[in-house]
Amino acid sequence: MDCLYRISAPIFHGSSPRLTASRRSPKFQIPRLKAPLTRKRLVLCRASGSDERDSGNDFPFKTGKAFVEEAIGAEYGEGFETFRMDGPLIVDVDYLNEKLQECFLQRVRHAMKPDEAFGLIFSWDNVVANTRHLKLDAWRQLASEEGREIPTACHVHRIIVNTAADYVLQKVLCWEKEENILEKLKSRLSQLYYQNLLKLDTPVEGLREWLEALYTAGTPCAIASCLDRKIMLETLEQLGISKYFQAVVSEEDGMESMAHGFLAAAVKLDRKPSKCVVFEDDPRGITAAHNCTMMAVAMIGAHPAYELQQADLAVASYNELSVINLRRLFAHKGSSFMDLRKQIIEKLPSRRKLTTDTIF
Numbered sequence: 001m002d003c004l005y006r007i008s009a010p011i012f013h014g015s016s017p018r019l020t021a022s023r024r025s026p027k028f029q030i031p032r033l034k035a036p037l038t039r040k041r042l043v044l045c046r047a048s049g050s051d052e053r054d055s056g057n058d059f060p061f062k063t064g065k066a067f068v069e070e071a072i073g074a075e076y077g078e079g080f081e082t083f084r085m086d087g088p089l090i091v092d093v094d095y096l097n098e099k100l101q102e103c104f105l106q107r108v109r110h111a112m113k114p115d116e117a118f119g120l121i122f123s124w125d126n127v128v129a130n131t132r133h134l135k136l137d138a139w140r141q142l143a144s145e146e147g148r149e150i151p152t153a154c155h156v157h158r159i160i161v162n163t164a165a166d167y168v169l170q171k172v173l174c175w176e177k178e179e180n181i182l183e184k185l186k187s188r189l190s191q192l193y194y195q196n197l198l199k200l201d202t203p204v205e206g207l208r209e210w211l212e213a214l215y216t217a218g219t220p221c222a223i224a225s226c227l228d229r230k231i232m233l234e235t236l237e238q239l240g241i242s243k244y245f246q247a248v249v250s251e252e253d254g255m256e257s258m259a260h261g262f263l264a265a266a267v268k269l270d271r272k273p274s275k276c277v278v279f280e281d282d283p284r285g286i287t288a289a290h291n292c293t294m295m296a297v298a299m300i301g302a303h304p305a306y307e308l309q310q311a312d313l314a315v316a317s318y319n320e321l322s323v324i325n326l327r328r329l330f331a332h333k334g335s336s337f338m339d340l341r342k343q344i345i346e347k348l349p350s351r352r353k354l355t356t357d358t359i360f
Helices: 038-047 093-099 104-112 131-146 154-162 165-172 179-197 207-217 229-239 258-269 283-291 324-329
Strands: 080-084 087-091 119-123 221-224 247-249 276-280 295-299 313-315
Touching (some): 087 093, 131 154, 247 258, 283 295
Parallel strands (some): 276 295
Antiparallel strands (some): 080 087
């Protein structure tokens, strides 16, 4: 960093006078020049995995959550727990349904435009992007690098895609059991999956048209995933659907379960959970949505239809949906699972009792 100083003293054309210690002003001090930041930048680049020796790898060597089986969560309606100066604050499902109530102006607007009152939450796997084939390709690439083979049976492929990597490596494929080797294999598997993910250029069939219809109706949408935020945003940009999502829940949000991810998406959309609809392809995700008092729309594909019977609506493609379906999901409000209902007991007037016989 070059420093330039302007001196108002006259310039001598002859030999420049030496500045002695007595002439120096006590306030005038020559600042020390800072060392260039090249070395610090090099350390940061190496820490982020972009060293010259690792120029072929686009992502850091770390274990991601793409192949980790998430917990369902909110089995008893529990949510987040934070700490404040006055004590702990428990934010559960009932608390969010109460605090995220619509104000007067919002109720008036939603009465004129009822589609804006809902919030749609999309899961990532096989709902926004067809990740089933990407995960299988990542497993095949890892097997070829390790000199092993993946069984060709369909039921084995289903277990590999829908199960955690620890269980697959130890119980299904029986490759390794040592902890250090397992961590390296899982890290490499995540890297291969992320590299394949950035090559994806088409979303699930019919999703772009469905999002365009929701965008026209003014219905806010969010996406919930356990992927890295930067990778997910880049993938959404590459798919051309990033403008349709007003909120994103990613790994950086630190959600511990699927239900917590849905609740965080509802908070970001400013919609109470009982007004949200979750699009899922996993029965566990449908259970998490119902635990949060949300409606669930199941996408048939990764799981057969008979495994998705607990969903409020099951479709094979987005082409079967219309915006009016959202209103029909909430048409019978008050009679669904986990909705509060009050029993009204009418008090009849007390009957008059005859104490004396008046009949002659």
